[in-house]
Amino acid sequence: MIAVRCFEGRKVALFGLGGSGLSTARALVAGGAEVAAWDDNAGARARASAAGIAIVDLAAADWSAYAALILAPGVPLTHPKPHWTVERAKAAGIEIIGDIELFCRERAALAPRARFVAITGANGKSTTTALLAHILREAGRDVQMGGNIGVPILELAPPSENSIHVIECSSFQIDLAPSLAPSIGALLNITPDHLDRHGTLENYAAIKERLVARADVALIGVDDAPCRAIAARLQASGGRPRVVTISALASSVSDIAVEDHRILARGPEAMTASLDLRDAPALRGIHNGQNAAFAFAAARMLGLSLDEIARGLASFPGLAHRMEQVGRLGRVLFVNDSKATNADAAEKALLSFEDIFWIAGGKAKEGGIEPLRALFPRIAKAYLIGAASDAFARTLQGSVAFERCETLDVAAAAATRDAQASVAAEPVVLLSPACASYDQFANFEQRGDRFRALVADWIAAQAPSATNAEISRSRP
Numbered sequence: 001m002i003a004v005r006c007f008e009g010r011k012v013a014l015f016g017l018g019g020s021g022l023s024t025a026r027a028l029v030a031g032g033a034e035v036a037a038w039d040d041n042a043g044a045r046a047r048a049s050a051a052g053i054a055i056v057d058l059a060a061a062d063w064s065a066y067a068a069l070i071l072a073p074g075v076p077l078t079h080p081k082p083h084w085t086v087e088r089a090k091a092a093g094i095e096i097i098g099d100i101e102l103f104c105r106e107r108a109a110l111a112p113r114a115r116f117v118a119i120t121g122a123n124g125k126s127t128t129t130a131l132l133a134h135i136l137r138e139a140g141r142d143v144q145m146g147g148n149i150g151v152p153i154l155e156l157a158p159p160s161e162n163s164i165h166v167i168e169c170s171s172f173q174i175d176l177a178p179s180l181a182p183s184i185g186a187l188l189n190i191t192p193d194h195l196d197r198h199g200t201l202e203n204y205a206a207i208k209e210r211l212v213a214r215a216d217v218a219l220i221g222v223d224d225a226p227c228r229a230i231a232a233r234l235q236a237s238g239g240r241p242r243v244v245t246i247s248a249l250a251s252s253v254s255d256i257a258v259e260d261h262r263i264l265a266r267g268p269e270a271m272t273a274s275l276d277l278r279d280a281p282a283l284r285g286i287h288n289g290q291n292a293a294f295a296f297a298a299a300r301m302l303g304l305s306l307d308e309i310a311r312g313l314a315s316f317p318g319l320a321h322r323m324e325q326v327g328r329l330g331r332v333l334f335v336n337d338s339k340a341t342n343a344d345a346a347e348k349a350l351l352s353f354e355d356i357f358w359i360a361g362g363k364a365k366e367g368g369i370e371p372l373r374a375l376f377p378r379i380a381k382a383y384l385i386g387a388a389s390d391a392f393a394r395t396l397q398g399s400v401a402f403e404r405c406e407t408l409d410v411a412a413a414a415a416t417r418d419a420q421a422s423v424a425a426e427p428v429v430l431l432s433p434a435c436a437s438y439d440q441f442a443n444f445e446q447r448g449d450r451f452r453a454l455v456a457d458w459i460a461a462q463a464p465s466a467t468n469a470e471i472s473r474s475r476p
Contacts, residue, residue, distance in 0.1 A: 016072020
């Protein structure tokens, strides 16, 4: 844990006692702050109280006593309207910040030269964060990974001259971190997202820009118009940060690009190199090419050799539920992409494979799977589950063979049966539902875990001598 000492001896208000909020409260108390914490959820208040955090009804509190409001990132700051605690803090004239800002202040006080990589984007930031941390860890570096992925940032070890903090940042977290100034800032892409919380795409892009604007080095994807504009604006400033442009499109004029499955660094300096992504089975697809290019660029900036990066790319297992290769049975590859809860997300998986035995369905999002029609030729057969079955069947009718299966267990068994009978070189049983899960599962994680367990059972039953290499990323 990082003991946050920047409010030592002072009172602060804290609202939001979920995972990161409770972590923040503990870190502030450990640093000597007097924390007045509140949450609208009684269960969250009870858990915080049991952890020794003082619970104070902030609606009835005297806000003139507080030095700051520490806000959980999920609480509305500006849109659709500011949370009532935000309005109370503004009326009292106190700052409103979050856990990323507290980390930045402690880094400045403890080890201002400690290496800090901050990663954001509308898509791909979790994979890029996990990939970079994996590459660094495999190369023997002291890596602390967290933020919007996994461990809350203040639960990590404190920054030091030898450590590298690799932190995923959401737009909500960036909005609460006015002094954010990482060693390396990575902005992958910007597409319309969270507009209910930021009002407009322009506001959303401006918040994302803050992560790279004060970095020493800014890695910026240039495959979308908002990011290209940010890169051009920072390049025109002529000073900090140094801008490195990255593209997943071979035709792009950028410092680093992905072309014919290779990462190409075209700069005139020592980082000029080429790495083959075909040696990295968990990083299929154009989107993962972009993720790998960002991780490659950051790793080179941090001093890793090409061999170290190549080994990390090749051994990266992928993230759970995001095109996660969970096993093989003979020629058949099983892929868990349960995180694909809409057509846009499922498109990335469909673009990454051929000869697909596709498990789809659940609670449908607006538009269904019609946007995926151009990819139907890649699908050998579809297996429909859940509430979306009728709608998906109508869309597939006449274009893709399909089977109504109702449940994931039935669909996975049917897809495996047909994939094993296929003459394709690598038939792929793909769970990429293009739907929310909550008609049959509590969340997409539970859905993916069930698929993974089914695959592991079949491999164990049909290939008793299977090695751990055949059952990848096994999880409870």
